[in-house]
Amino acid sequence: MSEQTGFSSAVIVAGGSGTRMGRPKQMLPLGGKPVLVRTVEAFLNTPEIKEIVVVTPPENRAELEKRFPHIIFADPGKTRLLSVKNGFLKTSAAAQLVAVHDGARPLVEPVHISACLQAAQKYGAAVLAVPVKDTVKVCKDGFVQNTLDRSVLWAAQTPQCYRRPILAEALEKFGQEEGATDESQLVEKLGIKVRVVPSSYKNNKITTPEDLVFAEALLENSVIYRTGFGFDLHRLEPGRKLFIGGAEIPHTKGFLGHSDGDLVLHALCDAILGALCAGEIGILFPPTDESIKGISSVKIAKKVLEIVRSHHAQIEHIDATIITQEPKIKPHYDAVRKSLAEVFEMPLENVSFKSKSHEHVGEIGRGEAAMCHAVATLKIQK
Missing domain, CATH: 3.90.550.10 (Spore Coat Polysaccharide Biosynthesis Protein SpsA; Chain A)
Structure with missing residues (x-):
């Protein structure tokens, strides 16, 4: 404007x-x-x-x-x-x-x-x-x-x-x-x-009832849906705060990264940008930019929300799965889902979050790292 x-x-x-x-x-x-x-x-x-x-x-x-x-x-x-x-x-x-x-x-x-x-x-x-x-x-x-x-x-x-x-x-x-x-x-x-x-x-x-029929017909012809996929991987390091989906989780280790390392928000942001064909967060927030070192991933997500709105789109559903051996994530499901709903400004019932262990295999299985897969479905006004 x-x-x-x-x-x-x-x-x-x-x-x-x-x-x-x-x-x-x-x-x-x-x-x-x-x-x-x-x-x-x-x-x-x-x-x-x-x-x-x-x-x-x-x-x-x-x-x-x-x-x-x-x-x-x-x-x-x-x-x-x-x-x-x-x-x-x-x-x-x-x-x-x-x-x-x-x-x-x-x-x-x-x-x-x-x-x-x-x-x-x-x-x-x-x-x-x-x-x-x-x-x-x-x-x-x-x-x-x-x-x-x-x-x-x-x-x-x-x-x-x-x-x-x-x-x-x-x-x-x-x-x-x-x-x-x-x-x-x-x-x-x-x-x-x-x-x-x-x-x-x-x-x-x-x-009138006729107006409602007219509105239904307009909706059918003016909306498309797209789904994007996101992925992220971070090492766990002692002494850092652990952020998952915008929520701080008590633990002795936290994710190592140029930002606060919140790999769930990172994966979801990339999934959302993917649905819009709008790049990825590494372009918006390059790891070479020292001025944003330690930036909260919530700020990254809010920038992605601005991009969603500029495309006349709306996030309909998000689903993230974190793969980690530690800490145990299930006790924090509700806190993370609530945080994600607040961060992305969407209804809680449209937010899915879950976790899997890595069966003690590899670096993730040894508690040295974690990864996240995420999908997002967007409704886009044509």
Whole structure:
């Protein structure tokens, strides 16, 4: 991006009752995941977004808490604008920009979220929108009164992004207006011009059963899956700390390496990069670079996550097997799995970790070294 957007927060509004759908739409399954889960994932895959507040009733939160332990919740209000205010109050004061999004728009693309944030940074306020495709008639008592000029009509979407002080003032002055259907109307009343950012017709709001069918069809045609393989081998050396999958394991030896030697994270990072055809960590963090000597492998993994997001991809599943004679790894399975889920920011149930001994064969069998095999499956937006 040419302009730095700094710390940005997202407020995802998902407090509706789903009257037209016949049941709450936020948690309906879409391509094997609840609608709201897909919406949150889009913002997690947007590099500028550092904080997500979801405005939704308590009954919707268990599924989200399980998948995304770091998101913040707010209670819905009686109107959409009151829900937005509740969510806005939970955002960090450090956020320079705030993106407000409908939870029922799960197919928004991170590239469009980023573009809207960039426009808001430059102009103060911006909305995603698409040109109206149909001819629009103004009607009264069942008869056409006039026909609007379609060439100047745009259908507003979300997110709608604002510099924090602008949104705060608009909500404070006009947040009680029941007739307003989005925040940009309030910002317009402040006398601020709202920038239109071209979006995609895929970013449709799921309101009726037909919308859900349409979204399912789009998912089928726009996603590919790839699997990558990774491998690493390190010697064990007395006196070094032992890190496995980002977790520190008590032991008298640790892995020898230019970094902290966490061969599980190294193997998984290479598997992820392999699925993207994006090289390997030795290129990103060369062992000849003395400035990164002793670097935490968690930092390496976070860099790999940035690359994943830049490819509009998402890690769906990881599986790592460490082969070592010592220490015994099984007592640490839960700690390592939890650590891996946190490092790669993914649900715990999509993380597999296991160990094998080397039957006292060779250097590994003598407790002098260990190795790890890993695979990763990624979902990539075409």
